[in-house]
Amino acid sequence: MNEAERLVELIPRLRRYARALVGDRASADDLVQDTLERAWAKLHLYRRGTDLRAWLFTVMHNVHVNKVRATRVTATLEDELPELAQRASQGDALLVRDLDRAIARLPTEQRSVLLLVTLEEMSYEEVAHALGIPIGTVMSRLSRAREKLRMMMLGQGAAAKLKVVK
Amino acid sequence: MSTEPTVTEADLQAYADGRLGVERRAEVESWLAARPEDAERVAAYRRLGDALRAAYDPVLAEPVPQYLESTAARRPRARRIAAVAGWITLGALLGALAGWEARDWRRPAGQPLAEGAVMARRAAIAHATYSPEVRHPVEVGADQEEHLVAWLSKRVGARVRAPKLDEVGMALVGGRLLPGESGPVALFMYQTAAGRRLTLYIRAEAKGNRETAFRYARENNVSVFYWIERDCGYAISSADLSKEELLHIATLVYRQLEP
Missing domain, CATH: 1.10.10.10 (Winged helix-like DNA-binding domain superfamily/Winged helix DNA-binding domain)
Structure with missing residues (x-):
């Protein structure tokens, strides 16, 4: 199985983690997308034969930390919307x-x-x-x-x- | 009593995770047996783990969005292009239909209603096209709001403003320029922290179009409130908000845009 196939296979797990990490679905999938892009850009840093899953979660963690640092603003008044x-x-x-x-x-x-x-x-x-x-x-x-x-x-x-x- | 093993907090965590060897587990169990409060605490950690898995494991079974799969597999984005082409075709069809209806409407009383209806439909199409976009929902982001507003005003040919919707928990995502039936149109996008979106469609009105009250239209699952005021036509659309919520926001927008 090549890297592309393994990445595809790992998407559901990345999505599950991202959903729990950031809460809403759109931002979570956004995070997954950014992670996959970063993973391709940094694939030369991944050592073959080591755990691709663990490496991907490292990438996701870094992407997330950078995002949190960059935004910090989005926590708005969601709770104040009337009964949705x-x-x-x-x-x-x-x-x-x-x-x-x-x-x-x-x-x-x-x-x-x-x-x-x-x-x-x-x-x-x-x-x-x-x-x-x-x-x-x-x-x-x-x-x-x-x-x-x-x-x-x-x-x-x-x-x-x-x-x-x- | 004298030979009781030491049990650390790390042991308790590992015990809660079921990661201790048989022997160590037995030791921790006997240690806990004498400490009901710690035993209850560790049991709560276990229940928490079960609750987390129950809450998020269903995500594993959700269908994976196509764009994620394409990114992971580094496939050319043929399907996304096809999807966009599909929307454009649909847009053209709906546009043609709207044009036909508009002609039909023109006969009786006057233009405004038909004009408004065409606008509502176009606004709904724009909403359906751009609001599901994860990567590129807008051309210019809210971080360049001043530039965005100046640019859109210039292109639309009327003073365009982005209302503040913080009081209903909606923040400006940004905006884009769209082709309209008689000139460029501005589209602003807003979203809540949870990602519910709405779009505000603004076009310049011809001098003769008279002002209208709020009207409501629904295209598939997109709700639209639209009105014409002075030199602009406005349509506010969302597939994520109820009619009542949208009306409330439309009123807010109307009040803010009043010169």
């Missing part, structure tokens, strides 16, 4: 949205670690390598990300209970 037509209030959709929001509130570097471990099921060594950080940092970011999310989810649970009691 496609916001069905089904239980599952609600949970996904809460999770989306909670993840979005994590610092980028913690989010990346958590998602690579949980969604991509990368080993801690692979994550350290992909993000270019020591493994100790991987572990502490993972731990902090999880604890923050747990607290946020606990907070929501408590709020929900309060409402029910009322």
Whole structure:
């Protein structure tokens, strides 16, 4: 299988990670597109025989970090739009949205670690390598990300209970 | 009690991820057995992992957009070109249809309604063509807003402005110039943080066209509000917003563009 075929094969995984990383579908696919373009431009830096997937996630991470640095403005008043037509209030959709929001509130570097471990099921060594950080940092970011999310989810649970009691 | 193994935070993370060897796992389990709070915390981490996978794994099964596949495979963009050609053909067909209808309308009362209807249709086509664009939704980005507005005003031949829609969470993406039936037309694009888009189509009106109230049209899944005011015709389109939301925004735009 050549590189092109393997890149095509990896698109769904890049999209899954990107969706969790940036939230909405259009920006996520934008990130995937930029990653693929960058990957082709930098393919000479990829060493054959090593893990192409891990390398691609490194590329995506760098593209994302640069983008975040470049924009920083887009977080607008999305929440203030009045009830939007496609916001069905089904239980599952609600949970996904809460999770989306909670993840979005994590610092980028913690989010990346958590998602690579949980969604991509990368080993801690692979994550350290992909993000270019020591493994100790991987572990502490993972731990902090999880604890923050747990607290946020606990907070929501408590709020929900309060409402029910009322 | 004396020989209890030390368990670190890293061990707990690895335990939550199911990545410990059999022996170590047993040690961590017995350690947790004596610490219900930590045990609950680690269980919560596991549930969090399940929730994340449940939330995002469905993305794996989504059909991959063609342009991503083409980029990955470095295929020439034949299909994208074909898609654009398809839109152009459709545009031409709809345009012809609109022209025919406009002729039909011309007979009874007067031009404005028909003119407006043609404009609404063209605006809807422009919206359907450009709003799905991920890479190149606009020719000039919002970062050069001043230049964009000056350029479009000059080409359209009327003072064109990009209204501020921050209060409804919409930010200007940028704009482009389009061919209209009687001269160049300006198209501004806006989007929310979540990527919902709307486009504002502005053309210069001939002197004789009288002003109209808001009118509503729907082309496939694109909603359009349009009106003629002084020397310009406006049409605001979106496939992502409901009629009510769009009307609200159209009112906002109308108020801002009032001289």
